[in-house]
Amino acid sequence: MNKIIKKIMALIVCMTMMLSLIPVNIYASDYEDYAGEIKELHYEYKYYDFGYEDLEDGTVKITSCQGPCYSDEHPYNGTEIIKIEFPREIEGKKVTILGDGSFPLWDYSVVNNVAAVTIPKGVRKINNFAFQGFSEIKKITIPNTVTEIGKSSFEGCSLLKKVTIPSSVKKIKENAFAWNFNLKKVIVPSSVKSIGKGAFDACINIKLYGNKKSAIEKYAKKYKIPFAVIKKA
Secondary structure: OHHHHHHHHHHHHHHHHHHHHHHHHHHHHHHHHHHHHHHHHEEEEOOEEEEEEEOOOOOEEEEEEEOOOOOOOOOOOOOOOEEEEOOOEEOOEEEEEEOOOOOOOEOOOOHHHEEEEEOOOOOOEEOOOOOOOOOOOOEEEOOOOOOEEOOOOOOOOOOOOEEEOOOOOOEEOOOOOOOOOOOOEEEOOOOOOEEOOOOOOOOOOOEEEEOOOOHHHHHHHHOOOOEEEOOOO
Protein backbone atom coordinates (compact mmCIF):
# COMPACT_ATOMS: atom_id res chain seq x y z
CA MET A 1 0.00 0.00 0.00
CA ASN A 2 2.83 2.37 0.92
CA LYS A 3 4.55 1.55 -2.37
CA ILE A 4 1.41 2.46 -4.31
CA ILE A 5 1.06 5.78 -2.44
CA LYS A 6 4.72 6.59 -3.04
CA LYS A 7 4.32 5.85 -6.77
CA ILE A 8 1.23 8.06 -6.97
CA MET A 9 3.00 10.90 -5.14
CA ALA A 10 6.03 10.59 -7.39
CA LEU A 11 3.80 10.69 -10.46
CA ILE A 12 2.02 13.82 -9.20
CA VAL A 13 5.33 15.58 -8.49
CA CYS A 14 6.62 14.61 -11.93
CA MET A 15 3.51 15.89 -13.70
CA THR A 16 3.60 19.14 -11.70
CA MET A 17 7.20 19.74 -12.72
CA MET A 18 6.42 19.05 -16.38
CA LEU A 19 3.41 21.37 -16.40
CA SER A 20 5.39 24.16 -14.75
CA LEU A 21 8.07 23.95 -17.41
CA ILE A 22 5.69 24.33 -20.38
CA PRO A 23 4.41 27.88 -19.75
CA VAL A 24 7.89 29.08 -18.80
CA ASN A 25 9.24 27.96 -22.15
CA ILE A 26 6.36 29.56 -24.04
CA TYR A 27 6.65 32.81 -22.09
CA ALA A 28 10.39 33.01 -22.60
CA SER A 29 9.98 32.48 -26.33
CA ASP A 30 7.25 35.11 -26.61
CA TYR A 31 9.24 37.60 -24.56
CA GLU A 32 12.34 37.16 -26.71
CA ASP A 33 10.28 37.81 -29.86
CA TYR A 34 8.62 40.85 -28.30
CA ALA A 35 11.93 42.27 -27.08
CA GLY A 36 13.35 41.76 -30.56
CA GLU A 37 10.47 43.72 -32.10
CA ILE A 38 10.94 46.58 -29.64
CA LYS A 39 14.66 46.72 -30.35
CA GLU A 40 14.02 46.70 -34.08
CA LEU A 41 11.21 49.26 -34.22
CA HIS A 42 12.05 51.75 -31.50
CA TYR A 43 14.76 54.27 -30.87
CA GLU A 44 15.14 56.23 -27.67
CA TYR A 45 15.80 59.96 -28.03
CA LYS A 46 16.01 62.19 -24.97
CA TYR A 47 12.89 61.32 -22.96
CA TYR A 48 10.92 59.94 -25.85
CA ASP A 49 10.67 56.58 -27.54
CA PHE A 50 10.17 56.91 -31.30
CA GLY A 51 8.81 54.06 -33.39
CA TYR A 52 10.08 54.17 -36.97
CA GLU A 53 10.22 52.37 -40.31
CA ASP A 54 13.04 52.19 -42.84
CA LEU A 55 12.23 53.64 -46.27
CA GLU A 56 13.51 52.48 -49.64
CA ASP A 57 15.62 55.60 -50.13
CA GLY A 58 17.66 54.87 -47.00
CA THR A 59 15.83 57.37 -44.79
CA VAL A 60 13.30 56.68 -42.04
CA LYS A 61 9.69 57.50 -41.24
CA ILE A 62 8.76 58.15 -37.60
CA THR A 63 5.51 56.27 -37.02
CA SER A 64 4.85 56.80 -33.32
CA CYS A 65 6.00 58.51 -30.14
CA GLN A 66 5.74 57.33 -26.56
CA GLY A 67 6.88 58.89 -23.32
CA PRO A 68 8.29 60.78 -21.60
CA CYS A 69 6.91 58.57 -18.82
CA TYR A 70 9.16 55.70 -19.97
CA SER A 71 12.35 57.36 -18.72
CA ASP A 72 13.62 56.66 -15.19
CA GLU A 73 15.67 59.85 -15.40
CA HIS A 74 12.66 62.01 -16.16
CA PRO A 75 9.43 60.30 -15.08
CA TYR A 76 6.29 61.90 -16.43
CA ASN A 77 3.85 62.99 -13.73
CA GLY A 78 0.88 63.30 -16.07
CA THR A 79 0.48 67.07 -15.82
CA GLU A 80 3.65 68.82 -16.96
CA ILE A 81 3.81 70.65 -20.29
CA ILE A 82 5.71 68.81 -22.99
CA LYS A 83 7.80 70.13 -25.86
CA ILE A 84 8.51 67.62 -28.61
CA GLU A 85 11.82 67.89 -30.41
CA PHE A 86 12.04 65.31 -33.16
CA PRO A 87 15.49 63.95 -34.06
CA ARG A 88 17.08 64.69 -37.42
CA GLU A 89 18.50 61.19 -37.60
CA ILE A 90 17.81 57.76 -36.16
CA GLU A 91 20.74 55.34 -36.10
CA GLY A 92 22.51 57.42 -38.73
CA LYS A 93 19.51 57.60 -41.08
CA LYS A 94 17.79 60.91 -41.86
CA VAL A 95 14.19 61.40 -40.75
CA THR A 96 12.13 62.49 -43.78
CA ILE A 97 8.52 61.66 -42.87
CA LEU A 98 6.54 62.23 -39.67
CA GLY A 99 3.54 59.98 -39.05
CA ASP A 100 2.42 56.70 -40.59
CA GLY A 101 -0.59 58.31 -42.25
CA SER A 102 -3.25 56.40 -40.31
CA PHE A 103 -3.32 57.87 -36.80
CA PRO A 104 -1.70 60.61 -34.66
CA LEU A 105 1.94 60.28 -33.68
CA TRP A 106 1.58 60.71 -29.96
CA ASP A 107 0.25 58.53 -27.16
CA TYR A 108 -3.28 59.77 -26.35
CA SER A 109 -2.50 59.65 -22.62
CA VAL A 110 -0.24 62.71 -22.88
CA VAL A 111 -1.43 64.41 -26.08
CA ASN A 112 -3.28 67.14 -24.19
CA ASN A 113 -0.07 68.33 -22.54
CA VAL A 114 2.00 68.84 -25.69
CA ALA A 115 2.43 72.62 -26.07
CA ALA A 116 5.16 72.98 -28.71
CA VAL A 117 6.47 70.93 -31.61
CA THR A 118 9.78 71.42 -33.42
CA ILE A 119 10.13 69.58 -36.71
CA PRO A 120 13.77 69.18 -37.82
CA LYS A 121 15.25 70.18 -41.16
CA GLY A 122 15.27 67.26 -43.54
CA VAL A 123 11.65 66.25 -42.98
CA ARG A 124 9.90 66.33 -46.35
CA LYS A 125 6.40 65.27 -45.40
CA ILE A 126 4.11 65.71 -42.40
CA ASN A 127 1.80 62.76 -42.88
CA ASN A 128 -1.97 62.50 -42.50
CA PHE A 129 -3.28 62.89 -38.92
CA ALA A 130 0.25 63.39 -37.51
CA PHE A 131 -0.74 65.98 -34.88
CA GLN A 132 -4.51 65.71 -35.01
CA GLY A 133 -6.17 66.56 -31.69
CA PHE A 134 -3.10 68.07 -30.01
CA SER A 135 -5.37 70.55 -28.28
CA GLU A 136 -2.67 72.28 -26.20
CA ILE A 137 -0.20 73.05 -29.00
CA LYS A 138 0.55 76.77 -29.12
CA LYS A 139 3.55 76.75 -31.42
CA ILE A 140 4.74 74.66 -34.35
CA THR A 141 7.97 75.15 -36.27
CA ILE A 142 7.89 73.82 -39.83
CA PRO A 143 11.29 73.75 -41.61
CA ASN A 144 11.85 74.81 -45.23
CA THR A 145 12.42 71.20 -46.29
CA VAL A 146 8.76 70.17 -45.91
CA THR A 147 6.93 69.89 -49.25
CA GLU A 148 3.61 68.39 -48.13
CA ILE A 149 1.34 68.93 -45.13
CA GLY A 150 -0.97 65.94 -44.85
CA LYS A 151 -4.68 65.51 -44.37
CA SER A 152 -5.92 66.55 -40.90
CA SER A 153 -2.28 66.79 -39.79
CA PHE A 154 -2.95 69.76 -37.47
CA GLU A 155 -6.72 69.46 -37.17
CA GLY A 156 -8.11 70.28 -33.75
CA CYS A 157 -5.02 72.10 -32.44
CA SER A 158 -7.36 74.59 -30.84
CA LEU A 159 -4.79 76.82 -29.08
CA LEU A 160 -2.68 77.40 -32.18
CA LYS A 161 -2.78 81.11 -33.13
CA LYS A 162 -0.29 81.57 -35.95
CA VAL A 163 1.29 79.37 -38.62
CA THR A 164 3.93 80.29 -41.16
CA ILE A 165 4.10 77.90 -44.10
CA PRO A 166 7.66 77.75 -45.53
CA SER A 167 8.32 78.35 -49.23
CA SER A 168 9.25 74.69 -49.72
CA VAL A 169 5.64 73.54 -49.26
CA LYS A 170 3.75 72.69 -52.45
CA LYS A 171 0.67 70.91 -51.13
CA ILE A 172 -1.66 71.39 -48.15
CA LYS A 173 -4.16 68.53 -47.99
CA GLU A 174 -7.77 68.30 -46.81
CA ASN A 175 -8.60 69.54 -43.30
CA ALA A 176 -4.92 70.15 -42.55
CA PHE A 177 -5.68 73.01 -40.13
CA ALA A 178 -9.42 72.54 -39.64
CA TRP A 179 -11.24 73.23 -36.37
CA ASN A 180 -8.53 75.48 -34.96
CA PHE A 181 -10.77 78.09 -33.36
CA ASN A 182 -7.95 80.36 -32.16
CA LEU A 183 -5.96 80.32 -35.39
CA LYS A 184 -5.84 83.96 -36.51
CA LYS A 185 -2.98 84.25 -38.98
CA VAL A 186 -1.65 81.83 -41.59
CA ILE A 187 1.00 82.97 -44.06
CA VAL A 188 0.96 80.87 -47.22
CA PRO A 189 3.67 81.31 -49.90
CA SER A 190 3.18 81.16 -53.66
CA SER A 191 4.98 77.81 -53.73
CA VAL A 192 1.75 76.19 -52.49
CA LYS A 193 -0.13 75.12 -55.62
CA SER A 194 -2.61 72.63 -54.17
CA ILE A 195 -4.91 73.24 -51.18
CA GLY A 196 -7.34 70.53 -50.17
CA LYS A 197 -11.00 71.02 -49.38
CA GLY A 198 -11.64 72.14 -45.83
CA ALA A 199 -7.96 72.85 -45.15
CA PHE A 200 -9.01 75.74 -42.89
CA ASP A 201 -12.57 74.65 -42.18
CA ALA A 202 -14.19 75.95 -38.96
CA CYS A 203 -11.28 78.31 -38.25
CA ILE A 204 -13.70 81.05 -37.28
CA ASN A 205 -11.08 83.72 -36.45
CA ILE A 206 -8.67 83.10 -39.31
CA LYS A 207 -7.16 85.48 -41.82
CA LEU A 208 -5.05 84.11 -44.67
CA TYR A 209 -2.02 85.96 -46.01
CA GLY A 210 -0.42 85.44 -49.40
CA ASN A 211 0.55 86.93 -52.74
CA LYS A 212 -1.77 88.26 -55.44
CA LYS A 213 -3.13 85.68 -57.88
CA SER A 214 -1.77 82.87 -55.71
CA ALA A 215 -3.50 79.58 -54.95
CA ILE A 216 -4.24 80.73 -51.42
CA GLU A 217 -5.93 83.93 -52.66
CA LYS A 218 -8.16 81.89 -54.97
CA TYR A 219 -8.89 79.47 -52.15
CA ALA A 220 -9.80 82.30 -49.77
CA LYS A 221 -12.20 83.83 -52.30
CA LYS A 222 -13.81 80.48 -53.07
CA TYR A 223 -14.51 79.71 -49.42
CA LYS A 224 -15.09 83.32 -48.36
CA ILE A 225 -12.19 83.43 -45.92
CA PRO A 226 -10.64 86.83 -45.05
CA PHE A 227 -7.47 87.40 -47.07
CA ALA A 228 -4.69 89.98 -47.12
CA VAL A 229 -1.78 90.45 -49.50
CA ILE A 230 1.65 90.00 -47.96
CA LYS A 231 3.39 93.33 -47.75
CA LYS A 232 6.80 93.35 -49.39
CA ALA A 233 9.66 94.54 -47.23
